[in-house]
Amino acid sequence: MAYNKDLETREVQATWDVTTYQYKLDGRGAKVLADGMKEKTIRGIKCPQCGRVYVPGPTYCRVCYIDIDDVVDCSDEGVVMSYCIEMADVRGNPMDEHRVSAMIKFDGADTWFIGTVHGIDPMDVKIGMKVKAIWKDVTEGNLGDIQRFEPV
Numbered sequence: 001m002a003y004n005k006d007l008e009t010r011e012v013q014a015t016w017d018v019t020t021y022q023y024k025l026d027g028r029g030a031k032v033l034a035d036g037m038k039e040k041t042i043r044g045i046k047c048p049q050c051g052r053v054y055v056p057g058p059t060y061c062r063v064c065y066i067d068i069d070d071v072v073d074c075s076d077e078g079v080v081m082s083y084c085i086e087m088a089d090v091r092g093n094p095m096d097e098h099r100v101s102a103m104i105k106f107d108g109a110d111t112w113f114i115g116t117v118h119g120i121d122p123m124d125v126k127i128g129m130k131v132k133a134i135w136k137d138v139t140e141g142n143l144g145d146i147q148r149f150e151p152v
């Protein structure tokens with residue numbers, strides 16, 4: 001999956017009510033990821049045919065349409081592929097501190113993972129910047145084990 005790091009960064013003022021979205025995750029890939037997170041490791045599932053690594057992994061490759069179950073470790077560092085600066089909550093109430101939500105592609109993965117980026121002025125976040133996961137001291141084996149992302 002390619003991205004153009006030279007793309008212009010744009011600012012969009014909009015309301016986005018994420019509570020209207022419904023997600024359905026395949027249980028097995030989510031469990032592989034959660035079990036890895038207990039060990040502070042990002043685990044995905046790789047397609048043996050095209051080599052794509054999914055985090056979290058589905059049970060089939062979405063390109064090749066074959067069953068996949070090859071568990072691989074990815075880095076807990078990655079690249080910001082897309083982001084938005086949240087200035088208000090989902091009800092439109094201004095937030096005291098702006099928050100950066102980002103889609104991050106872990107090194108070794110081909111899919112994107114959502115997280116919040118801290119430790120940097122929100123206006124300085126850029127597509128293509130390198131970030132790393134900051135883990136909770138005591139992990140529990142769930143998506144909350146990554147507290148946040150920070151610039152590398």
Ligand SMILES: [Zn+2]
Pocket residue numbers: 047048049050051052061062063064065
């Ligand atoms: Zn494939």
